[in-house]
Amino acid sequence: MSASRSRGPAGVWLIGARGSVATTVVAGCAAITAGLHPPTGMVTETTLFTGCDLPELPSLVFGGHDTLDCPLPKRAEELAAGGVLPPGLPAAVAAELAAADREIVPGGPLPDDDRDEQRLIDAFAADIRDFTARRAPAGTVVVNVASTEPAADGDTLPPSSLYAAAALRAGCPYVNFTPSTGLHHRALAAAAAESCLPYAGRDGKTGQTLLRSVLGPMFAQRALAVRAWSGTNLLGGGDGAALADPAAAAAKNAGKERVLTDTLGTPVQGQVHIDDVPALGDWKTAWDHIAFDGFLGTRMVLQTIWQGCDSALAAPLVLDLARLVLRARQAGLTGPLGDLGFYFKDPVGEGPSALGEQYAALGRFADRLRADAGYAGEGR
16 A cells, blocks of 8 residues: 555646647546536546546646747637637636636746756746645646657757656656657656656557557457558648657657557558648648558558547547556656556557557556555456
């Protein structure tokens, strides 16, 4: 059993707190809490997590860092106009959006910011500690949902790693929902190990790679030889603009390709191309072309098309992860939470890449939380 844990509100500190994903997270949590919408897409609301003593959705309070100044209520109205949020929802949860917006503070580094890395980390950590002291007696988890940045080059800490270091310094567990460097920077390895904090990531698995993690094992288990697997992503919104940078796109594609290599057992021909299509807004289309050989070398092809709203796909996973990592901290778990690989393209720690095996690992994680909670009823 874990040590006694603080009750009351638990904090979710969002990096990129005024972006589409963060806005959908805050609005969605409020909508579910008010009974306006069901928790569709939230695995933590299924029987898999019965008796795990997760933080209740109404107990979550939100804040965060961002370099943008568009208030959350206005951002929510823009998302509703684009069909991302249901009509009328921004007005229905306006008070909750405004409350979260009051807890968003300027991030960085901005172009005219002359603070060095340590001063930035100290400032970000102070923001998180202040929020936790005022609003979140049960603790805070820091979740990166900012736009993708290029892969780190050299010893300089990119913004995602500055925020990750600030989370450690503030004594908070950390989730990297993006393919950005975050805690993966070599300069943070010792600090992460010494912190005795749980962390999870990276790059949320919401669409194309989710499907790949199902189809890859299917080909392998049926002994079908995949000759080539190519894909294209059409993205709008901030993510599309960010991934128009070839370096940022390369960081994103690394996880997609790794899933195929791991599940098929060998690299395959083909690449993933990402195109920025601003007219799509927050919507995306992912197309895959899979060339494979059947019995007697018969050449065959499978094509898939995935069309979805990125924020609506990501938001329930972010809420799941916030609850799970907060609970892991309460249970005394430390280090990389490999059992949460179900949610990521490029999971930290050790674990399988096939979705079915990842779901089984998630179930074992739920069993650990149930045991810590002393739950005597039936689990999953």
